[in-house]
Amino acid sequence: MDTRFPFVDWFRNSSPYINAHRGRTFVILIEGEAMARGRGEQLIQDLALLHTLGVRLVVVFGIRPQVEQALAEAKIVPQRHNGRWVADEAIMTCVERVAAEQRLWLEARLSLGLPNTPLHGVELTAVSGNLVMAKPLGVREGVDYDHSGEVRRVRVSAVQGLLDRGSLVLLPPLGFSSTGEVFDLDAAEVAQHAAMALAADKLILLGEAAGLYDENGAMQRQLTPDEAEPLLNQAEPGSEQARHIAAACAAARNGVARTHLLSWHDHDALLGELFTRDGVGTMITRHRYEQLRPAELGDIGGLLELLEPLERRGMLVPRSRERLEHEIDDYLVIERDGMVIGCAALHRFAEAEMGELACLAIHVDYRGGARGSLLLSGIERRARRLGLASLFVLTTHTAHWFVEHGFRPADIESLPPLRRDTYNHARKSKILVKPLA
Structure with a gap:
């Protein structure tokens, strides 16, 4: 350059x-x-x-x-x-x-x-x-x-x-x-x-x-x-x-x-x-001017821009605009001066009293701080309000970070039946679970 x-x-x-x-x-x-x-x-x-x-x-x-x-x-x-x-x-x-x-x-x-x-x-x-x-x-x-x-x-x-x-x-x-x-x-x-x-x-x-x-x-x-x-x-x-x-x-x-x-x-x-x-x-x-808040439809463009580099590297499963629009109520974002610099989603499995922590991402220029922990805390608060007993996460790159934040390794049988059926065996994602009690 x-x-x-x-x-x-x-x-x-x-x-x-x-x-x-x-x-x-x-x-x-x-x-x-x-x-x-x-x-x-x-x-x-x-x-x-x-x-x-x-x-x-x-x-x-x-x-x-x-x-x-x-x-x-x-x-x-x-x-x-x-x-x-x-x-x-x-x-x-x-x-x-x-x-x-x-x-x-x-x-x-x-x-x-x-x-x-x-x-x-x-x-x-x-x-x-x-x-x-x-x-x-x-x-x-x-x-x-x-x-x-x-x-x-x-x-x-x-x-x-x-x-x-x-x-x-x-x-x-x-x-x-x-x-x-x-x-x-x-x-x-x-x-x-x-x-x-x-x-x-x-x-x-x-x-x-x-x-x-x-x-x-x-x-x-x-x-x-x-x-x-x-x-x-x-x-x-x-x-x-x-x-x-x-x-x-x-x-x-x-x-x-x-x-x-x-x-x-x-x-x-x-x-x-x-x-x-x-x-x-x-x-x-x-x-x-940097705040954690629920995502809105107007954040879709910012989410796509944030997630695309991580999807390209295989760290996240690709998400289409249509999927994000459909699931937007599941997301929290960190907005900094009008820019989405972090996000995380909570997908609820009510019948199993579990929630999936998904799509936890921080913009490359804003890593190294406590923003990941802030998003995790926000997701945990939301999960407790919904009456969920535990969170699980599937990850290929960041298992150690989740372990440091209270998650423990688990097997596929720990997942809710619906999520177990859609587990991608080709990705071989590690499964971690955290009780919320």
Whole structure:
């Protein structure tokens, strides 16, 4: 196979995502550390590419390290409580100046169109303004937070109008009140409320960490809000991790389909998460995007595609479309982002109180995990609900796996009479049985 241009295969495989993302609304938070550490140029190129591909973009930018540097230069030591500083007049002067400078820098870079630059030929209009309304945090636990505030609302119709005209919307971590005041806001909170108000298809949070990890250090690719809450409780109050998890969980519970936690340190993170099936970071979603569920007629095409390589190798008995349609209610599938990556069937022999575990298959790219065990557990639960006393399986290649999962070798006399009569002696499949009691 010619591999001179490996990006061509990647580009072909990304086409379903290009189509899926076109016309969708993404809210993307870029923490200030990314700009401070020189990652701004690459991220802007990625934003321009997304814009070119038809994604409606709202970009929220953080300014914490830049403000901290400005405060240090001015010899101002801010008062901090619960991860927020008390934004008095001196601090707000720095905040407003830095926010304006950062916004102007972003607008300038998004306007770059020289022939030797990645943005050449891209007509990109970046717009900011008084699009986020805020209110003061007020006095909490005896501390007056002065001009530190929280989001009251996002001016949805104004933002939608800008997006409808093809603009990229920039939101600084500032909010405005009906009394004409300006408030310092948490950038993650701004991104969360913007995503919720716009019913965004995605909220993307670019921070230090590559995602969320369990107690063993393993990356958690997908979590529900309930599963992420313990990590929030363990995080230091006011830390970036705490702010991002809180924003992601709130967004997921309030209509945002998917929130992605990525690292700006990884140059490929943004595009890798959006244009590959498995992504690179952690996704928090109210409904799991990899799920075990009963099969439906619409899964037939995916089942045929999954089973064909195994049938060709003689590991499975060939099944026609008609047979699958007739037996579809017997099947469970694992669906991952719209793709059938695993399946198993339970064929019931009620008179013998037995069930046949059949057609257990996992896509070649998703083996090595616990998906086979997940399918087996699902089949066992279904068998118990049906009142079956045991499961049997016929296999030519994977007898050891079934033994490891509680099956024991048996002979043909152990099969129900109907299955005994149809046993294919030419295949010489091994027979294994597992009691369900």
